[in-house]
Amino acid sequence: MSARENGSRFVHKLWLAREFGIVVALGLLVLVTTVDSPNFLSPQSLRDLMLGAAILVVLAVGQTVVIISRNIDLSVGAVLGLVAFATGKLLSSAPGTPTVVAVLVGVGLGAVCGVVNGVLVAAARVPALVITLGTLYAFRGIDHSWARGEQINASDMPRSFLGLGTWTVLGVPVLALIALAVMLAVGFYLRNYRSGRELYAIGSEPAAARLSGIPVGRRVFTSFVVCGALAGLAGVLYAARFGTIDATVGTGIELQVVAAAVVGGVAIFGGSGSVYGAALGALLLTTIGSSLAVLRINPFWQQAVVGGLILAAIGLDRLLAVRAANRLRGRSSHGA
Numbered sequence: 001m002s003a004r005e006n007g008s009r010f011v012h013k014l015w016l017a018r019e020f021g022i023v024v025a026l027g028l029l030v031l032v033t034t035v036d037s038p039n040f041l042s043p044q045s046l047r048d049l050m051l052g053a054a055i056l057v058v059l060a061v062g063q064t065v066v067i068i069s070r071n072i073d074l075s076v077g078a079v080l081g082l083v084a085f086a087t088g089k090l091l092s093s094a095p096g097t098p099t100v101v102a103v104l105v106g107v108g109l110g111a112v113c114g115v116v117n118g119v120l121v122a123a124a125r126v127p128a129l130v131i132t133l134g135t136l137y138a139f140r141g142i143d144h145s146w147a148r149g150e151q152i153n154a155s156d157m158p159r160s161f162l163g164l165g166t167w168t169v170l171g172v173p174v175l176a177l178i179a180l181a182v183m184l185a186v187g188f189y190l191r192n193y194r195s196g197r198e199l200y201a202i203g204s205e206p207a208a209a210r211l212s213g214i215p216v217g218r219r220v221f222t223s224f225v226v227c228g229a230l231a232g233l234a235g236v237l238y239a240a241r242f243g244t245i246d247a248t249v250g251t252g253i254e255l256q257v258v259a260a261a262v263v264g265g266v267a268i269f270g271g272s273g274s275v276y277g278a279a280l281g282a283l284l285l286t287t288i289g290s291s292l293a294v295l296r297i298n299p300f301w302q303q304a305v306v307g308g309l310i311l312a313a314i315g316l317d318r319l320l321a322v323r324a325a326n327r328l329r330g331r332s333s334h335g336a
Contacts (some may be wrong), residue, residue, distance in 0.1 A: 002224040003304060006081035010321075017194070019264070019265060019274070019276055019280055019291055020115075021275045021316070022263070022264060022265070022277065022280040022281060022284055023280065023282060025309075026038070026280065026287060029284070029291055030084070030242050030287065030289055030291075032293040032294060032295075036295055037294045037295075040090065040290075040291070040294055041316075043171060044235045045290075045292075046069060046172065047168070047171070048175060048290070049166075049287060049290055050173050050176040051173050051175055051176065051241065052280050052286045052289070052290070053081075053176070053179070053283045053286040053287075054173065054175040054176045054179040054237065055101065055175070055234050055237050055238055056256060056257065056260055056281045056282040056285070057179040057182075057183060057232060057278075057282045057283070058178070058230050058234045058288060059076050059230065059253070059257040059259040059260075059282075060257050060261050060264070060275075060281060060282045061081070061179075061182055061183050061186050061230060061275045061278060062076065062226060062227035062228075062229070062231055062234075062237040062271060062278060063076060063117050063227060063257045063258060063260075063261050064185075064186075064261050064264075064274070064275045064278040065186065065190070065223045065226050065227055065275075066128070066223045066227045067203075067219050067258075067267075067268065067270060067273065068190075068199050068203045068262055068266065068267075068270050068271060069199045069203045069205060069219065069223050069270055070202065070203040070270030070271065070275055071121060071220060071223070071270070072128050072132065072258065072268075073117060073128065073132045073223070073224060073227045073228075074129065074132040074133050074254050074258075075113065075132045075139055075252070076139040076208065076228075076231040076234075076250075076254050076257055077086035077136070077250040077253040077256070077257070078111050078137075078139035078250065079113045079114075079232060079250075080134070080139075080231050080232075080234050080235040080238060080252075080253065081139075081140065081204055081247065081248070081249040081250035081251065082109070082142060082229070082235070082237070082252035083106045083109050083110050083144075083232045083234075083235025083236060084096065084153070084235040084238045084245050084249045085143055085146065085238045085246070085249065085294075086106065086146075086151035087105070087155060087235060087236050087239045087245075088107070088110055088156065088199065088239050088245040089146075089152065089238075090105060091104060091156070091157040091158060091161055092152055092156035092157060094154040095157075095158050096098050096158075097158075098239065099160055099161045099164060102161060103233070103236050104280050106232045106233065106235055106236035107229050107233050107236070108147070108196075108232070108237065109232050109234045110229050110232015111225050111229040111232060112228070112235065113228045113232070114224045114226065114227055114228020114229060114231075115130055115221075115224075115228070116135060117135055117224040117227075117228060118220065118222070118224035118225055118228075120135070120240065121220060121221075121224060122216075122217040122218070122221040122224070123221075128207045129262075130223075130225075132194055133315045138250075140247075143247045144247040146247075147247035149246075149247075149305065151244065151245070151246040152239060152244070152246070153243065153244055154244060157239070157243065161239075163240075163241035164237070164241075164245070165237070165240035165241030165242070166241075175240075177235065177243060178233075179227060179279070182230065183231070183235035183275050183276065186275050187275045187276055190274070195222070198214045198219055199219055200271055200272070201214060201224060201271075202216050202219055202220065202270070203267075203269075203272075204271035204272075205271075206272065220260065222318075235249075235250070238250070240308050252301065253290050255284060257283070259285060259306055259309075260278055260281040260282035260284075260285050261278040261281060262275035262310050262313050263281035263285065263306075263310060264278040264281025264282070264284075264313075265281070265313065265316075266278055266281075267316065272332045284309075288302060290307055291304055292305075
């Protein structure tokens with residue numbers, strides 16, 4: 001095959017990749033905003049953008065693992081809030097606690113919440129939408145009952161922990177590097193491990209996956225534990241970045257997380273999508289928020305734009321599904 005044919009094939013594959021559209025939209029948005037305000041691409045603005053997207057990326061990666069198995073986790077915002085408060089309480093009560101221990105405790109608490117969701121969804125076979133809506137309120141209620149109106153401030157936590165939210169490596173925030181590492185690790189697992197690929201099979205057709213011998217219940221349970229653990233990690237990162245924590249932390253963020261995954265090309269009915277697309281979706285939503293503020297546009301339009309992006313992503317997903325079905329029918333008729 002010639003170099004020209006290889007180049008054409010690469011361009012064709014790039015054009016078909018769902019992530020390509022998000023990159024183009026992100027590039028256009030940054031270009032328009034930069035033309036209006038050149039400081040938008042200043043080092044400080046880029047740093048703020050990466051810090052703003054990091055926590056949403058971690059949550060969107062976990063949500064993607066659940067969505068591709070044809071489920072959804074609406075409790076991630078409540079888990080984030082509960083873990084953030086627990087982390088702040090731990091560090092204010094025992095200031096000498098190492099940062100690594102605080103991170104492990106937060107991830108562990110998030111995983112426990114994921115176990116609750118996973119058991120109820122996988123074992124009881126109750127729709128995830130109903131279960132996680134219920135646990136959203138349950139975890140939020142526990143958080144409110146524990147906090148009792150108390151607020152934990154940055155002065156209550158050690159500087160070594162708060163540094164996690166401000167440190168940089170070669171100008172890149174540590175929080176962004178952690179989000180990047182999480183995305184790459186989960187993306188590698190989904191692509192290269194059999195159990196990861198089985199999640200796509202379960203999301204495409206659960207009944208067929210069960211008949212082919214895939215342990216559907218165990219895989220779905222694991223996906224919720226992973227999502228809960230990453231929501232716990234996001235809670236620890238939130239505490240380190242903002243330093244001020246109360247029982248309202250994370251309220252409503254679950255809808256942004258689902259929006260990031262869907263805008264990033266993750267099919268809401270499962271079976272397709274990638275954590276890379278979800279991470280790009282999170283970055284796009286964060287950039288939209290920053291750009292509209294710079295362009296002095298009413299914040300109402302931010303929600304309208306996000307809604308339009310979700311509808312466009314779902315429309316594109318249906319278009320690709322119809323094209324794939326027509327292609328398969330064409331091959332079948334030629335083979336007959």
